[in-house]
Amino acid sequence: DAKTTQPNSMESNEEEPVHLPCNHSTISGTDYIHWYRQLPSQGPEYVIHGLTSNVNNRMASLAIAEDRKSSTLILHRATLRDAAVYYCIPLTQGGSEKLVFGKGTKLTVNP
Amino acid sequence: GAGVSQSPSNKVTEKGKDVELRCDPISGHTALYWYRQSLGQGLEFLIYFQGNSAPDKSGLPSDRFSAERTGGSVSTLTIQRTQQEDSAVYLCASSPQIQKDNEQFFGPGTRLTVL
Numbered sequence: 001d002a003k004t005t006q007p008n009s010m011e012s013n014e015e016e017p018v019h020l021p022c023n024h025s026t027i028s029g030t031d032y033i034h035w036y037r038q039l040p041s042q043g044p045e046y047v048i049h050g051l052t053s054n055v056n057n058r059m060a061s062l063a064i065a066e067d068r069k070s071s072t073l074i075l076h077r078a079t080l081r082d083a084a085v086y087y088c089i090p091l092t093q094g095g096s097e098k099l100v101f102g103k104g105t106k107l108t109v110n111p
Numbered sequence: 112g113a114g115v116s117q118s119p120s121n122k123v124t125e126k127g128k129d130v131e132l133r134c135d136p137i138s139g140h141t142a143l144y145w146y147r148q149s150l151g152q153g154l155e156f157l158i159y160f161q162g163n164s165a166p167d168k169s170g171l172p173s174d175r176f177s178a179e180r181t182g183g184s185v186s187t188l189t190i191q192r193t194q195q196e197d198s199a200v201y202l203c204a205s206s207p208q209i210q211k212d213n214e215q216f217f218g219p220g221t222r223l224t225v226l
Contacts, residue, residue: 034214038154042219043115043202043204043217043218043219043220044154044202044204044215044217045217046214046215046216049214087154097142097206097213098144098156098159098167098170099144099146099154099156099204099215100156101146101153101154101155102153103153
């Protein structure tokens with residue numbers, strides 16, 4: 001499994017953009033980069049995923065470095081509901097596509 | 112539509128008792144995963160099902176843990192002779208199929224406390 005490095009915690013103010021970085025230097029060429037988040041007292045929820053190109057959806061944008069060794073999850077306007085632990089997960093080829101969670105980044109959003 | 116559901120939401124048991132945890136995946140999802148989240152270990156994979164078969168049981172911590180899935184739908188995780196270190200939140204997730212670009216949909220979890 002590809003190793004990931006994320007900041008333990010980050011802070012943002014409401015309605016400001018947030019850039020959550022992730023290093024995954026050992027990622028293989030066919031691994032998708034998935035992001036999940038876990039709100040307090042809830043199960044994880046899917047945020048976004050990508051392979052090589054930058055991706056946008058209603059929740060966030062994902063910027064993937066050209067060498068694919070890092071990626072950044074972008075929340076364009078943070079809300080209080082975005083306070084959660086964010087996990088960057090390279091999905092490795094192996095047949096089960098199980099998610100291997102690291103420690104993630106705990107995002108605090110200040111009103 | 113209905114998401115992944117799990118029951119019970121909370122379970123308190125005494126050390127040495129057996130427990131059964133249930134997961135109802137999203138209808139039509141062929142892949143089903145069990146994870147657990149404890150304070151010391153974070154979120155860890157336990158087992159996954161493709162249909163009714165479990166090709167990857169590598170995450171089960173001991174032979175006290177077992178799981179089955181019937182009819183390609185409901186899954187039960189059984190823990191025999193529970194120990195205090197089994198206390199955790201047990202999470203179930205389902206996915207339309209095993210594919211690297213598929214998202215997993217998680218249930219709310221079962222909080223297990225072993226006294």
